Amino acid sequence: MNSDGKQALNAALAPYLNQIEDSLQNLSLDDHIPLFYDPIRYFLDIPGKRIRPLLLLLTAEALGQKTETALPAALAVELLHNFTLVHDDIMDNDDTRRGHLTIHKKWDIATAILAGDGLMGLAFQSLLQTPVPDVATMARRFTDTMLIVCEGQGLDKMFETEPIVQPPRYLDMISRKTAVLLELSCELGAITAGVSQETISNMRRFGYALGMGFQIQDDVLDITGDSQTLGKNIGSDLQMHKQTILTIELQKQYPDTVIFDLSVSEFVALLKESGILLKVQDMYRNHFETAFEILNGLPDNPAKKHLQVLSRFIQNRNW
Amino acid sequence: MNSDGKQALNAALAPYLNQIEDSLQNLSLDDHIPLFYDPIRYFLDIPGKRIRPLLLLLTAEALGQKTETALPAALAVELLHNFTLVHDDIMDNDDTRRGHLTIHKKWDIATAILAGDGLMGLAFQSLLQTPVPDVATMARRFTDTMLIVCEGQGLDKMFETEPIVQPPRYLDMISRKTAVLLELSCELGAITAGVSQETISNMRRFGYALGMGFQIQDDVLDITGDSQTLGKNIGSDLQMHKQTILTIELQKQYPDTVIFDLSVSEFVALLKESGILLKVQDMYRNHFETAFEILNGLPDNPAKKHLQVLSRFIQNRNW
Numbered sequence: 239m240n241s242d243g244k245q246a247l248n249a250a251l252a253p254y255l256n257q258i259e260d261s262l263q264n265l266s267l268d269d270h271i272p273l274f275y276d277p278i279r280y281f282l283d284i285p286g287k288r289i290r291p292l293l294l295l296l297t298a299e300a301l302g303q304k305t306e307t308a309l310p311a312a313l314a315v316e317l318l319h320n321f322t323l324v325h326d327d328i329m330d331n332d333d334t335r336r337g338h339l340t341i342h343k344k345w346d347i348a349t350a351i352l353a354g355d356g357l358m359g360l361a362f363q364s365l366l367q368t369p370v371p372d373v374a375t376m377a378r379r380f381t382d383t384m385l386i387v388c389e390g391q392g393l394d395k396m397f398e399t400e401p402i403v404q405p406p407r408y409l410d411m412i413s414r415k416t417a418v419l420l421e422l423s424c425e426l427g428a429i430t431a432g433v434s435q436e437t438i439s440n441m442r443r444f445g446y447a448l449g450m451g452f453q454i455q456d457d458v459l460d461i462t463g464d465s466q467t468l469g470k471n472i473g474s475d476l477q478m479h480k481q482t483i484l485t486i487e488l489q490k491q492y493p494d495t496v497i498f499d500l501s502v503s504e505f506v507a508l509l510k511e512s513g514i515l516l517k518v519q520d521m522y523r524n525h526f527e528t529a530f531e532i533l534n535g536l537p538d539n540p541a542k543k544h545l546q547v548l549s550r551f552i553q554n555r556n557w
Numbered sequence: 558m559n560s561d562g563k564q565a566l567n568a569a570l571a572p573y574l575n576q577i578e579d580s581l582q583n584l585s586l587d588d589h590i591p592l593f594y595d596p597i598r599y600f601l602d603i604p605g606k607r608i609r610p611l612l613l614l615l616t617a618e619a620l621g622q623k624t625e626t627a628l629p630a631a632l633a634v635e636l637l638h639n640f641t642l643v644h645d646d647i648m649d650n651d652d653t654r655r656g657h658l659t660i661h662k663k664w665d666i667a668t669a670i671l672a673g674d675g676l677m678g679l680a681f682q683s684l685l686q687t688p689v690p691d692v693a694t695m696a697r698r699f700t701d702t703m704l705i706v707c708e709g710q711g712l713d714k715m716f717e718t719e720p721i722v723q724p725p726r727y728l729d730m731i732s733r734k735t736a737v738l739l740e741l742s743c744e745l746g747a748i749t750a751g752v753s754q755e756t757i758s759n760m761r762r763f764g765y766a767l768g769m770g771f772q773i774q775d776d777v778l779d780i781t782g783d784s785q786t787l788g789k790n791i792g793s794d795l796q797m798h799k800q801t802i803l804t805i806e807l808q809k810q811y812p813d814t815v816i817f818d819l820s821v822s823e824f825v826a827l828l829k830e831s832g833i834l835l836k837v838q839d840m841y842r843n844h845f846e847t848a849f850e851i852l853n854g855l856p857d858n859p860a861k862k863h864l865q866v867l868s869r870f871i872q873n874r875n876w
Contacts, residue, residue, distance in 0.1 A: 268708065271708050271711045271712055271715070272715075273711045273712075273714055273715045274708055274710075274711030274712075275711075325670050325671070325674060328667070328670060329666075329670060329671065347647070347666065348647070348714060351644050351647060351670055351673075352648065352707060352710060352711055352714070354670075354674075355644060355707050356704065356707050358674070358677060359703045359704040360704070362681065362696070362700040362703075363697075363701065363704065366693060366696055366700060373693050374685060374693045374696070377681070377693070377696055378682075381678055381681040381685060382682065384678045384681075385675065385679070385682065388671060388675050388678060389590050389593055391593075392590045392592045392593030393590055393592075393593075395592055395667060395671075396590070396591075396592045
């Protein structure tokens with residue numbers, strides 16, 4: 239996307255982003271317990287793209303609901319996402335997040351555990367304030383998804399000590415860690431709009447496809463992307479010995495090769511000559527295609543257009 | 558309580574305990590993700606007194622509800638309690654819990670964080686299965702309480718680095734860390750029974766008073782209890798430089814004394830001569846009295862008797 243495209247995106251989404259940022263700012267965090275609430279405020283103030291709450295608000299509006307009604311649920315998915323980031327950062331021992339110190343580095347592990355727990359509690363609290371009749375159903379779906387995300391993190395940690403992971407298990411893991419939360423965002427947006435089960439199910443599939451496309455593409459961009467846009471070197475996943483769909487597919491096809499011993503250029507050459515690069519590119523393109531087909535089937539309205547803009551942005555990844 | 562008393566207690570509560578243990582055993586934990594679910598199963602299998610779910614089931618039954626209906630909520634408060642234990646054990650760097658290795662010692666910190674998160678998710682999942690119309694209200698109260706418990710843990714950690722804590726702030730901290738969860742258990746039991754707001758409010762006050770009595774008495778038993786029953790030496794809180802209501806009241810009355818420099822016998826002598834021991838004993842006795850007054854006001858039935866037995870046990874603390 240060129241800078242004109244970015245400006246158009248920002249202009250279209252600004253009112254929604256403002257609603258989200260305002261409600262994050264307005265969260266009441268008791269200032270008598272700074273050890274608990276200061277790290278939460280610090281983390282929420284780190285600028286983020288707010289993709290999940292945007293998806294939720296736009297889905298709700300595209301299906302006829304007011305964004306104000308969907309806002310508590312939108313805030314809830316953002317808080318849930320932040321809960322996973324804070325705890326994952328401890329587990330993965332990451333020092334920074336979006337250019338800022340992680341909570342366990344700025345404070346300590348105990349404080350970061352508690353902050354993550356607090357974000358989870360605030361997420362449920364916000365969700366349960368959604369003024370729609372079906373809030374218990376929303377809470378059940380929210381809880382099930384939270385557990386699936388934890389399962390995904392468990393699988394991810396397990397894979398770190400497994401020499402060979404088969405592609406379906408890897409895809410299962412990323413679907414749990416990433417896609418289900420985008421799926422949930424769209425589903426909750428649809429539920430707040432009080433639409434049919436069929437439409438809810440379609441919006442779930444839309445969010446899921448978008449999430450899978452996003453995550454698989456993320457693995458590929460590490461070798462095909464622009465290092466300046468990505469903010470990291472080409473091939474950095476390989477150099478950090480990080481398993482991705484590319485290393486896993488290659489390992490399956492060349493069981494005798496030690497993938498992490500390859501140079502970046504050898505790795506790329508092998509991905510091209512084996513056909514794996516094309517195969518994986520087809521994977522994420524198919525997911526994006528599914529997502530856009532579902533979107534196109536919605537009745538035309540401004541929110542649908544915004545949802546298309548946001549989806550294109552997620553597909554193009556250079557915001 | 559003598560051993561006859563214990564047997565009577567066990568006989569009266571056995572059917573309820575069996576329901577709770579069975580439902581803990583029947584929790585479906587996906588065996589394909591052992592890194593996530595094995596530690597959860599391990600922790601839930603450590604024998605516990607299950608006071609919170611017992612309170613919930615007995616309150617529900619005393620007010621006319623079937624225990625089967627209240628069981629998902631009972632399981633939820635036990636899971637919530639276990640979530641706090643797993644994360645608190647990491648934060649407090651405790652090696653054992655009820656004679657078993659803590660999860661972060663048996664596995665590692667990352668695994669224990671994830672297990673705690675999972676327990677939290679399972680707690681909400683169970684709560685939301687309670688087959689009563691007002692499940693959303695129950696979920697709101699559950700969430701608010703979970704946040705208050707986290708706040709209590711935050712205050713507790715803050716106090717570790719504060720030289721002087723005033724008694725009201727200490728009492729506020731223990732009310733958040735302990736009493737509110739007993740309060741919630743009784744409240745949710747009452748809500749499942751569909752009783753009036755007045756009765757719900759009474760049962761809240763009952764649970765809260767029981768919790769405050771329990772926790773304040775816990776501080777006092779450290780110097781007045783029987784070391785064999787307590788399973789620790791008399792004065793061990795003092796020797797570990799742990800702030801309790803006794804050290805805090807004493808510090809307030811003798812601002813120039815370094816409390817933790819006192820021997821156990823000097824500490825006890827000062828507590829007696831200052832009148833603080835009597836004052837604090839009055840505190841917890843008043844809480845227990847409040848609890849029993851509320852209980853006595855309930856209509857007579859077998860579950861009410863069981864609730865009285867359980868409350869006496871909590872008051873006598875030697876099970």
